[in-house]
Amino acid sequence: MPNLAWSILLVFAPLSLVTIGGGQSAVADMHRQIVDVHHWMTASQFVDAFAISRMAPGPGSLLATLIGWQVAGFWGAVAATVGIFGPTAFLIYGVAHLWSRYEGARWQKALETGLRPVAAGMILAATYVLIQAMDGGWIARSTALVSTALLMLTPVNPIILIGAGAACFMGLHTLALI
Amino acid sequence: MPDATAQRPTPLQLFLIFTRIALTSFGGGLSGWFLREFVQTRKLMSEEEFLNGLAIAQALPGVNVTNMAIWIGYRMAGRNGAIASFLGIIVPPAFLVVAIGSVFASFSKYELSHVALDGAASAAIGLSLAMGLTAARRVPRKLFPLAVMAATFVAIGILQWPTLWTVLGAGSVSVAVAYAGR
Numbered sequence: 001m002p003n004l005a006w007s008i009l010l011v012f013a014p015l016s017l018v019t020i021g022g023g024q025s026a027v028a029d030m031h032r033q034i035v036d037v038h039h040w041m042t043a044s045q046f047v048d049a050f051a052i053s054r055m056a057p058g059p060g061s062l063l064a065t066l067i068g069w070q071v072a073g074f075w076g077a078v079a080a081t082v083g084i085f086g087p088t089a090f091l092i093y094g095v096a097h098l099w100s101r102y103e104g105a106r107w108q109k110a111l112e113t114g115l116r117p118v119a120a121g122m123i124l125a126a127t128y129v130l131i132q133a134m135d136g137g138w139i140a141r142s143t144a145l146v147s148t149a150l151l152m153l154t155p156v157n158p159i160i161l162i163g164a165g166a167a168c169f170m171g172l173h174t175l176a177l178i
Numbered sequence: 179m180p181d182a183t184a185q186r187p188t189p190l191q192l193f194l195i196f197t198r199i200a201l202t203s204f205g206g207g208l209s210g211w212f213l214r215e216f217v218q219t220r221k222l223m224s225e226e227e228f229l230n231g232l233a234i235a236q237a238l239p240g241v242n243v244t245n246m247a248i249w250i251g252y253r254m255a256g257r258n259g260a261i262a263s264f265l266g267i268i269v270p271p272a273f274l275v276v277a278i279g280s281v282f283a284s285f286s287k288y289e290l291s292h293v294a295l296d297g298a299a300s301a302a303i304g305l306s307l308a309m310g311l312t313a314a315r316r317v318p319r320k321l322f323p324l325a326v327m328a329a330t331f332v333a334i335g336i337l338q339w340p341t342l343w344t345v346l347g348a349g350s351v352s353v354a355v356a357y358a359g360r
Contacts, residue, residue: 058271088240114353115233120313121330147304169297
């Protein structure tokens with residue numbers, strides 16, 4: 001593996017360990033490391049990579065993979081992916097293992113009971129931030145609410161909702177309503 | 179309770195399920211897809227079991243989506259299940275994002291694709307919100323857990339405090355109370 005790929009690995013691995021509650025929290029740190037510290041990309045290249053990673057399906061943190069690819073080709077992509085997902089993958093694997101091994105232990109019940117309200121608050125907060133940051137004003141907000149209601153009340157397949165959301169926005173855009 | 183122990187998915191099936199979700203989840207909300215797939219559609223886990231895993235996956239460092247995939251994979255099929263799920267949620271979409279990135283060197287000029295993405299993302303927020311509401315509905319109707327949930331929401335969502343410190347603070351108090359209270 002070339003030296004540049006090793007450097008990429010060393011940049012992304014620590015970012016992996018400070019990522020908590022969703023990959024978004026690491027994007028600002030990635031920007032600082034990639035653009036300001038190492039000058040591997042310009043700010044506008046970074047913004048384009050970010051937009052592409054939003055557009056593509058799958059985990060948003062694949063932004064790291066795309067950056068690795070653009071900076072150092074195949075091995076860069078491998079290094080960035082391993083760096084951003086690897087260390088914490090081992091961590092959660094170890095915890096999952098401990099969980100099965102000590103099923104029903106008092107500390108385990110306490111962790112589950114104690115962390116569930118925190119997790120619920122985190123998910124709602126992340127969703128709230130997404131809604132605040134959304135383009136498209138009240139139409140986007142209504143779409144989000146209708147989609148939530150359909151998901152909670154009916155067995156609809158999410159891909160249908162997502163396709164309908166995209167089609168609806170394109171239609172409204174064509175009619176110059178948004 | 180799910181009674182599907184006999185039909186637990188094999189590692190290969192897990193790989194394919196996560197690959198399918200990874201390649202169709204335009205606009206985000208992947209953990210919401212997992213809830214849909216494993217709890218509501220296939221009934222392979224109870225809501226309770228899923229939310230316990232989600233609490234751990236959220237509180238530990240790492241990307242939630244991969245944490246949750248590994249957690250589910252391990253519960254379903256042990257070590258190989260965890261590896262297969264991790265690879266399924268990462269590798270196929272990694273190739274796709276690189277392919278898209280190679281085709282479109284600059285993305286800013288395709289306006290209609292931005293509009294389509296905004297629409298997809300608006301609908302996908304429903305997945306996150308529905309999951310958040312499901313998790314909130316399952317929080318015990320008692321003062322302390324509800325206060326912890328509200329405080330976490332306000333600290334991260336409104337005051338924009340760093341997630342790491344909020345989770346460490348709220349999490350350790352809440353876990354300590356749960357441990358002492360039994």
